[in-house]
Every structure is written in C-alpha cells, then in structure tokens.
Amino acid sequence: MAQEVPHQDGLDEYLTRAFEDYEGETPPDRVWEAIGRDLEAAAPAGAGGRVRTMRLRAGWLLPAAAAAAAALLVTGYLLLQAYERIESLSGQVADQGRRIEQMLAPAPEMPDSAGTDAALPGLPGAAAPAREQIAPAPHQRADREPGAAAGLPPLAPAAADALAAPAAPEARQILPPAAPLPGGRPALTALGPRRAGLPGSGDVLPAQAALPEQPFRGAGIALKVSASPQHLLPVMPPPSHGEWVAPQRVAQARDLRIGLGLRIRDRKRLSFEGGIYVQQRDEQTQHLPRLRYRREGGSGPEQQFRYRLYTSGDAQEVSVTLSRTAEPAPDSVQIPLTVETRQRSTSAALPLTARLSTGIGPLQVSVRAGAVVQYRLAGSLELLEVDTGSPYFRYDAEQQPALRSPLSSPALQMQYLAGAGAEWRLSPRLSLSVEPYAQFRPGSRDGRGGQHARPAHALAGIEAGLYCRF
Amino acid sequence: MVQGCLAGDRQAQRQLYEQYKRQMFGYCLRYAGSREEAEDLLHEGFLKIFRDLHQYHGKGALGAWMRQVMVHTAIDHLRRQQRQIATSDLEAAPEPGAEDPLIRQFESHTQELIAILQRMPPGYRTILNLYVLEGYSHKEIAAQLNIQVSTSKTQLMRAREVLRKHVEKSLKT
Numbered sequence: 001m002a003q004e005v006p007h008q009d010g011l012d013e014y015l016t017r018a019f020e021d022y023e024g025e026t027p028p029d030r031v032w033e034a035i036g037r038d039l040e041a042a043a044p045a046g047a048g049g050r051v052r053t054m055r056l057r058a059g060w061l062l063p064a065a066a067a068a069a070a071a072l073l074v075t076g077y078l079l080l081q082a083y084e085r086i087e088s089l090s091g092q093v094a095d096q097g098r099r100i101e102q103m104l105a106p107a108p109e110m111p112d113s114a115g116t117d118a119a120l121p122g123l124p125g126a127a128a129p130a131r132e133q134i135a136p137a138p139h140q141r142a143d144r145e146p147g148a149a150a151g152l153p154p155l156a157p158a159a160a161d162a163l164a165a166p167a168a169p170e171a172r173q174i175l176p177p178a179a180p181l182p183g184g185r186p187a188l189t190a191l192g193p194r195r196a197g198l199p200g201s202g203d204v205l206p207a208q209a210a211l212p213e214q215p216f217r218g219a220g221i222a223l224k225v226s227a228s229p230q231h232l233l234p235v236m237p238p239p240s241h242g243e244w245v246a247p248q249r250v251a252q253a254r255d256l257r258i259g260l261g262l263r264i265r266d267r268k269r270l271s272f273e274g275g276i277y278v279q280q281r282d283e284q285t286q287h288l289p290r291l292r293y294r295r296e297g298g299s300g301p302e303q304q305f306r307y308r309l310y311t312s313g314d315a316q317e318v319s320v321t322l323s324r325t326a327e328p329a330p331d332s333v334q335i336p337l338t339v340e341t342r343q344r345s346t347s348a349a350l351p352l353t354a355r356l357s358t359g360i361g362p363l364q365v366s367v368r369a370g371a372v373v374q375y376r377l378a379g380s381l382e383l384l385e386v387d388t389g390s391p392y393f394r395y396d397a398e399q400q401p402a403l404r405s406p407l408s409s410p411a412l413q414m415q416y417l418a419g420a421g422a423e424w425r426l427s428p429r430l431s432l433s434v435e436p437y438a439q440f441r442p443g444s445r446d447g448r449g450g451q452h453a454r455p456a457h458a459l460a461g462i463e464a465g466l467y468c469r470f
Numbered sequence: 471m472v473q474g475c476l477a478g479d480r481q482a483q484r485q486l487y488e489q490y491k492r493q494m495f496g497y498c499l500r501y502a503g504s505r506e507e508a509e510d511l512l513h514e515g516f517l518k519i520f521r522d523l524h525q526y527h528g529k530g531a532l533g534a535w536m537r538q539v540m541v542h543t544a545i546d547h548l549r550r551q552q553r554q555i556a557t558s559d560l561e562a563a564p565e566p567g568a569e570d571p572l573i574r575q576f577e578s579h580t581q582e583l584i585a586i587l588q589r590m591p592p593g594y595r596t597i598l599n600l601y602v603l604e605g606y607s608h609k610e611i612a613a614q615l616n617i618q619v620s621t622s623k624t625q626l627m628r629a630r631e632v633l634r635k636h637v638e639k640s641l642k643t
C-alpha cells in the first residue's frame with residue numbers, strides 16, 4: 001500500500017495510478033481448459049438445435065410489426081371481399097335453383113296441371129293427347145271460353161275455370177300483368193311472384209324461412225381482453241457453468257391484454273384469427289427454498305475444489321462455501337440479500353390461432369391452438385424491494401426503479417397457446433366469447449455465452465372478446 | 471494470429487489467450503467479487519472475444535478492444551445480478567478491520583486495492599471501475615447498467631467512502 005494517505009479529491013487519481021502499471025495475474029490453467037471445451041462444443045452447437053432468442057434491432061422491429069399488422073388487415077379485407085362476392089353469387093344461384101324447381105313442380109293452387117300444360121302448345125307430356133281427347137264442340141267453346149270467338153285454341157277445363165273465376169283481391173294487387181306468350185296466353189310467371197320468388201314480392205318464401213340457421217361464418221373484427229392471474233408451472237433452467245440451480249417460482253403474475261384480431265371463418269367450422277394486442281404484465285418473483293450445488297475442479301499447482309451448498313427461503317437465503325485449495329483462502333459464509341422483484345412490462349404480440357368450432361343453436365363451442373410472437377415493447381420497470389423481515393439488512397427506503405432497456409437488445413419470444421371456450425351469438429353480427437387458455441413460453445438463451453435469458457414458464461388465463469362480423 | 475483465430479485455429483486462439491491472459495485477468499479481478507468470479511468473467515470474456523473477433527477491424531490496439539469486451543462482459547454479469555445494485559448500501563458493505571485476512575495477505579498495494587474492490591458491493595465496485603478507471607460518465611454508466619444517473623452518482627459517492635475507509639484502515643495497520 002502506498003505510504004501517503006490520499007485526499008478525498010485525489011482518491012480517483014490514487015486509484016488510477018495504482019492500476020496504471022498493473023500487469024495483472026496469471027489465471028489458472030483450468031480457465032483455458034474450460035474455454036477450450038466450450039470452443040469445441042460451440043462449433044456443433046452453432047448448427048445444432050439450441051434454442052436461441054431471436055434478436056433484432058428495435059429500429060427494424062417496430063416497423064416490421066406495423067407492416068405485419070397492416071398486411072394482416074389488408075389480406076383480411078381482400079379475403080372478406082372475395083368471400084362476400086362468393087356468398088352473394090351463391091345466394092343468387094340458390095334462388096335461381098329454387099325458382100326453377102318451383103316452375104317445374106306442379107302448383108298446388110292449380111287443380112289440374114295437365115290443363116295448364118295443355119294450354120301451352122309444344123310442351124311435352126300427356127297434355128297434348130288430353131287436349132285432343134277432351135276437346136269440346138265448337139258451340140260449347142263459344143259459351144265457356146272467352147277467346148273462343150277469336151278462334152284461339154281451346155283451354156283445358158280447369159284452366160278455363162281458373163281464368164274465368166274472379167281473382168282474389170290480394171292476388172289482384174300482387175300479380176303484375178303477365179307477359180303474353182305468343183298466341184296471347186299468359187306466361188308461367190303468371191303464377192305470381194309470390195310463388196316464383198321474384199324480387200319485389202315483398203314477402204319471404206316459406207322455403208327460405210324454413211332453412212337451418214347459417215353458421216356464424218365470415219370475417220370480422222374481434223376485440224379481446226384477457227387476463228392471466230397466475231403463473232402455473234416453473235420450468236427448470238438448464239445447467240450453466242457446471243452449476244445446478246433449482247427453479248425459481250414466480251409467485252404472482254398478472255397479464256392484461258387488449259387487442260384487436262381479424263377472424264376468418266369458412267363453412268367447415270374452422271376459423272383462423274390473427275391480430276395484435278398490447279400486454280401489460282405485472283409479476284412478482286420470489287425464491288423458493290432451493291438447493292444449489294456447484295463443484296469446481298482443476299489441476300496443476302492451483303488445484304482447487306469448491307463445493308457450494310445454498311439453501312434459501314422466502315425470507316432469507318444462506319449460502320455456505322467450503323473451499324479447499326492449494327492457496328490459503330478462508331472458508332466463507334455468505335448471507336446474500338433476498339429480494340422480491342416486481343416487474344412491469346409492456347409488450348406487443350402477434351397471436352395467430354386456428355379454432356375449430358361447432359354450434360349448438362346460438363352457442364358456439366370451440367377449441368383453439370396457436371402461437372404468439374411477442375416483443376417487449378417498452379421495456380420493464382423493475383422495482384426492487386429488500387425484504388424487511390431479514391434481520392441482517394435494513395429496509396432501504398430508496399427503492400430505485402431500474403428501467404431496463406431491452407431496446408438495446410430486443411428479443412422476440414415465441415409462445416404457444418391452447419384453449420377452449422364458448423361463443424354466444426348476441427345478434428346476427430355480434431357475438432361474445434369467453435375462452436380459457438394455457439400458454440407456454442419455452443426457455444431461451446441469449447446467444448452470448450450460453451446464459452439462459454429467462455426461465456421458461458407456463459401460464460393460464462381467460463380471454464373475453466367481442467366479435468363483430470362484417 | 472487474429473486471422474488464425476478467425477479461422478478457428480486452436481493454436482492461434484491459445485496464443486492469443488496466453489498473450490493477453492494476465493492483462494485481461496487483471497481487469498476481471500477488479501470487477502469480480504472473488505477470484506473465482508474473475509475466472510468466470512475471464513472465461514466468458516474470452517469466449518466473446520473469439521466469437522466477436524470478426525468485429526475487430528484493426529483500428530486501435532487489439533488489447534484495447536479486448537479490454538472493452540471484458541468490461542462489457544463484466545457489465546453483463548452485473549446486470550444479471552442487478553438487484554444487488556439497488557439493494558446494496560453502506561450496511562451491506564463490510565467494515566474494514568484488522569481482522570480482515572484477505573487484505574493483509576497481499577503484499578502488493580495494487581493487489582490490496584483489488585481485494586478492497588472485491589469486498590465492495592457489486593454496484594459500488596462496478597461504478598467505481600467504470601467511472602474512475604474506464605472514464606465513463608455517469609450518463610454512460612446509467613445507460614450501461616440500466617439505472618438512473620442519480621443512482622450512479624450516489625453509488626460512486628458511497629464507493630469512494632468505503633474505499634477511503636479501507637485505505638485509511640489499511641495504512642494504520
């Protein structure tokens with residue numbers, strides 16, 4: 001130690017001068033041995049299947065997320081337009097089909113269809129022989145048929161009765177003047193728009209009213225609010241640097257998500273939904289009683305074996321380190337701090353899910369599965385609190401919120417979700433859904449030295465949404 | 471040697487390690503809380519050096535670039551223990567005393583200073599290193615450690631107090 005006592009102002013200079021010519025120390029050989037092992041292992045690991053967190057620059061990510069959301073909306077709109085067009089054409093084809101069926105089917109209002117057909121020359125069937133067989137005498141025709149005096153072909157008796165009978169008042173109001181066929185006979189449309197299903201009839205066909213209710217398909221916007229009250233499953237992080245650590249427990253975590261989704265459902269009860277939501281997470285981490293074990297070994301003159309045994313509880317953590325080295329070094333007992341970490345984070349996510357639904361009346365029961373690409377948007381506010389129950393450390397009133405800056409190393413995180421739920425149809429265009437779900441986030445590595453970034457975990461939540469069909 | 475390291479030549483990597491290991495280990499000892507932790511930092515830092523060596527374009531000394539990598543390794547290490555920054559205070563820092571065997575066993579005053587640094591709370595130690603020895607500003611330190619500027623200033627002030635106490639105590643004995 002230098003002999004002069006440094007002044008407070010000169011302390012920095014004293015420190016700087018002391019380290020200026022310091023040449024360092026020789027590290028033990030085991031360091032290079034460990035480096036060599038890691039370098040050997042790193043080569044195949046680069047091409048292997050290690051899970052790594054995708055890292056992108058923040059400048060790229062936000063525009064990419066916005067572009068993805070815009071592309072999603074545009075795609076949905078185009079699909080919706082195509083779908084509506086197909087649906088409209090499908091409805092027109094169905095109407096035409098029903099109209100043709102009704103035109104060809106025997107009309108219940110007509111007492112004798114053969115008589116009608118008999119009035120139309122050229123139509124196939126038994127009408128022609130009937131007309132020939134039942135043709136009345138010319139003097140009878142003059143009495144009964146209005147057109148007989150003009151020399152028109154004879155009508156069947158039933159048709160003649162129908163034409164001679166006075167029309168009902170409503171029928172007179174509804175029936176438009178029928179276009180005459182060649183020869184002065186009324187066309188088949190004279191059966192009336194009420195039966196032919198023509199536009200402008202102002203009525204609903206009985207056949208249409210009896211159709212089963214269409215499934216709630218199509219495309220629409222879903223407004224989602226979901227909450228995850230608690231994390232469920234702690235997942236053990238991988239061993240790191242020869243140290244095994246039992247998992248930490250995330251005691252409480254609450255997610256609140258608000259987002260918009262675009263859902264497209266086809267006729268096969270399969271729907272796809274993509275969207276974007278903003279998530280606010282508030283989590284509090286505590287330590288479980290845990291056991292840590294670490295063994296360090298080496299060779300050479302600085303041979304050293306260290307065994308560490310850690311036990312901890314919620315209120316305090318005690319670690320005992322026993323060392324036996326070639327160098328004189330005291331054994332140490334450490335009592336580190338125990339803290340509760342409260343972390344608030346805001347993130348944006350792009351969930352993509354597929355949902356299989358079946359309907360029971362207005363109720364749709366569905367199961368869904370999908371993936372969520374999540375990006376921490378605005379960092380996290382980490383509030384650190386010293387446990388006041390610890391007898392060793394006093395409470396530090398200076399709670400210092402530390403704003404982490406994930407924007408310096410933003411990460412995309414893939415998550416997987418599965419759920420089931422029910423959807424209640426409130427109106428032809430609006431439905432309310434409630435869907436519990438489970439979400440799993442696998443562990444990741446930060447790609448820099450093999451340290452695990454955050455432990456993986458699963459969570460459960462419930463999601464409520466309003467789905468408005470276009 | 472650099473080209474060999476870039477090509478993955480183990481001999482070249484070993485040569486680079488041997489050339490700079492003492493210097494780098496000295497930096498690690500300043501930032502670590504123990505010799506074992508310094509070995510971990512050295513280990514992690516050299517892995518980063520070999521991984522990111524392609525980012526060194528020959529501008530400036532290789533040793534200076536490696537030093538920056540080591541410093542950032544230490545900062546990353548501290549980030550993983552970040553709770554200790556906010557929770558460390560003067561009570562958490564060990565009081566200097568004649569019974570401190572770790573200090574007295576060193577003959578070199580630099581090594582003694584390293585021992586003092588290692589017994590400081592990690593936040594004190596890191597900020598003192600970054601501000602005094604690396605020349606970072608409080609704003610840069612706050613950005614690196616994700617803390618407030620006021621926190622950096624407070625921690626530096628307390629670190630100086632602890633260091634001064636230790637130095638005075640050591641000189642008296």
